[in-house]
Amino acid sequence: MITITAILRAKPGAEAELQAALLAVTAHVRAAEPGTIDFFVSRDAEAPAVFTTYERFRDRAAMDKHNHSASVAAFFAAATPILDGPVILHICDEVSTKR
Numbered sequence: 001m002i003t004i005t006a007i008l009r010a011k012p013g014a015e016a017e018l019q020a021a022l023l024a025v026t027a028h029v030r031a032a033e034p035g036t037i038d039f040f041v042s043r044d045a046e047a048p049a050v051f052t053t054y055e056r057f058r059d060r061a062a063m064d065k066h067n068h069s070a071s072v073a074a075f076f077a078a079a080t081p082i083l084d085g086p087v088i089l090h091i092c093d094e095v096s097t098k099r
Contacts, residue, residue, distance in 0.1 A: 001037070001056055001057065001058070001059075001093070001094035001097075002056075002057045002059065002060055002062075002063045002091065002092070002093065002094070003054065003055060003056050003057070003090075003091070003092045003093075003094050004053070004054075004055040004057075004063065004089060004090065004091050004092075005052065005053070005054050005055075005089070005090040005092070006052065006053045006055075006087055006088065006089050006090075007050065007051075007052050007087070007088040008022075008050070008051045008052075008053075008079070008083060008087050008088075009049050009050050009051075009083065009084040009085050010049045010050075010051070010082055010083065010084060011049075011082050011083065011084040012049065012084075014049075014082035015043075015048055015049050017078075017082055018051060018079060018082055018083070019041075019043065019051065021075050021078045021079050022041045022051060022053065022075070023041065024071070024074070024075065025039075025071050025072060025075050026039055026041055028069065028071035029066070029071075032069075032071075033062070033065065033066055033069070035057060035058045035059065035061065035062025035063075035065060035066075036055065036056070036057055036058075036062060036066050037056040037057065037058055038054070038055065038056040039053070039054075039055050039056075040053060040054040040055075041053050042054070049084065056094065063091075
C-alpha cells in the first residue's frame with residue numbers, strides 16, 4: 001500500500017475556500033478512483049488554517065492516476081493562489097494498519 005500525507009496551510013481568510021477545494025477532490029475520489037482505498041481530509045483543531053490529507057492507494061499506478069487526474073489539477077489551480085507556503089508531501093510505503 002502506498003500512502004501520501006499532505007500538509008497544506010491556507011492564507012488568512014482563505015480557510016473555507018481551501019476546505020471546499022479539498023472536499024471537491026474527495027468527491028471525485030469517491031466517484032472515480034477505485035484504486036484510492038482511503039482519502040481523509042482533516043483540519044487542525046488549534047490552527048484552522050492548516051489542513052492534512054491522508055491518502056491510501058492500492059499501488060503506485062493508482063497513486064499516479066490520482067495525482068495526474070483532472071480533479072487534482074483543478075485543485076491546484078484553485079488552491080495555489082490561496083496557499084500560505086508550499087504543500088508538504090510525504091509519500092510512504094505503509095508498514096502497518098489496524099485493519
